[in-house]
Amino acid sequence: LLACKDQTSIASSLPSWHDNENSQRLFQFITDVSNTNNKLYVAPKDRIAVFDNDGTLWSEQPAYFQLLFAMDRVRALAESSPELKAQWLEQQPYKAVLENDMKALAASGEKGLIELVMASHTGNDSATSEEYAAVVTQWIKTAKHPSTGKAYTDMVFQPMLELMSLLREKDFKVYIVSGGGVDFMRPWAEQVYGVAPENVIGSSVKLEYEYRNGNPVILRRPKLNFINDKAGKPIAIHQHIGKRPILAFGNSDGDLQMLQWTDANSLPHLSAYIHHTDAEREWAYDQDSPIGQLKQGLTQAAEKNWLVVDMKKDWRKIYPNDQNQ
């Protein structure tokens, strides 16, 4: 009888998940902690759920989508300013972008890519927070992914959308805790994920306040403020939320510390990895991938019995517009 009841509920609340051991474990955890009569009950104020974004809520291949945004932005800025174009054609990593030289781009390393992401916001100057949000909003509305041709917001994971909806129904506070830029995610996270701006935690650049002729603005400076990755994730969770999550989802070694931090919560908790196993419907990669590397994390997940979601086996569909399987 209980099994039947759970089956029904997975089918109605998580219809894009196959009803199997993994989805049952996840569903059981959510119902247990939100049931006042269960010994695993957790008060709503402590029902904190955190989700990595790239590779956990949407795809991240062949490059982080924010990097693809930065590249589109460099091209657009170069088109609008012959001077900037001439300057950038002499300067890596911009030259690599303008010449579509992915090998040279990769050779610029993490530092080059970060510079690209930061500088490309605005060319050489600073943008106000509102100007930047407008650029992101316009891009996310119109840009297409280079290999699928889909809109980026059509490359979010339908099973995760259902999971976040279920959690909110059960009075969880759902946060995004991503290495991506906080101001890159906020303009569309509410509409796409149902996650309000104040629940988005990410990497950030230095900001400056300026009182321009009586009109206050916040300027984004092309200088890193905080990288929300690895040990930065539990630190950002502490700075922003001030308590440990009871549920955490990630997909790479960059999420390991966030999952450890959640795993050491004295309240009932669940740490979980999304494992990219579906080369046909999405991408298959783990320990050898330069993007979303998952190596230590898989080892530790096995040792600690964390949930490891197998995208190929566990999900009926990946993207919202896919057919069920």
Added chain:
Amino acid sequence: LLACKDQTSIASSLPSWHDNENSQRLFQFITDVSNTNNKLYVAPKDRIAVFDNDGTLWSEQPAYFQLLFAMDRVRALAESSPELKAQWLEQQPYKAVLENDMKALAASGEKGLIELVMASHTGNDSATSEEYAAVVTQWIKTAKHPSTGKAYTDMVFQPMLELMSLLREKDFKVYIVSGGGVDFMRPWAEQVYGVAPENVIGSSVKLEYEYRNGNPVILRRPKLNFINDKAGKPIAIHQHIGKRPILAFGNSDGDLQMLQWTDANSLPHLSAYIHHTDAEREWAYDQDSPIGQLKQGLTQAAEKNWLVVDMKKDWRKIYPNDQNQ
């Protein structure tokens, strides 16, 4: 009839406020923005209210309460370690605290006071976030204010407690945005103010994540990370919340930028100052006070027609245990 209705509502929702022009303006704003039929209606997701803490939600004389905590802490740590005591008796600003020499303490300046607040957390070492929270919790339960003899949590402003309750009833998201330490406020802000840890924004120290024999901890380092004052306030609001408030309360020039930022919201909004005018029931100070200086702010409030709450004239009582006037 309308006046009657409003009178009744101020009396029932804000009983510690005198029913006058100031409370009516405040009450009217709150009811207008939360009334779907009013042209000033604002959707719940955008009903962001921010409150400074020291001097806005509780008293701040003769010194910021967190500084009094730090001084108590220096004394307690010195008592528990003769070595530390010997060291500190040779070193300002610790020497001043141990010798109760307020003049020498003041002479150590802002830098000295910040060092005191940071180092006093833990002596010379770092504490984990949990250890620090336990120390704060114990102190706030037992410490008494040096001149009133009251518990510090009995020196919060009853009219502001009522205001925050009313705002939450009206689906506002209520935040504290304080120059005080975020980890100093969070352990008691929920119980005292009804403000959950994730809605407390403050100054912070550098944090480090450490995986101690399989037990992850977050260590507080005695090094400043962010000072949430002046231009830092709108910046922190942007980093943490990602949108402009529609209601902001402060009491000093340190809140001026936060009030400007709110005042430039394209949605209906109200910026407000608490003016300390009651030497008898609390303290009276403004432009010449080294603590909570309010000078530029008063000028700009007059120019921009911000609400200026006069504690003496507008509040029937100051502290929860006072008699009504």
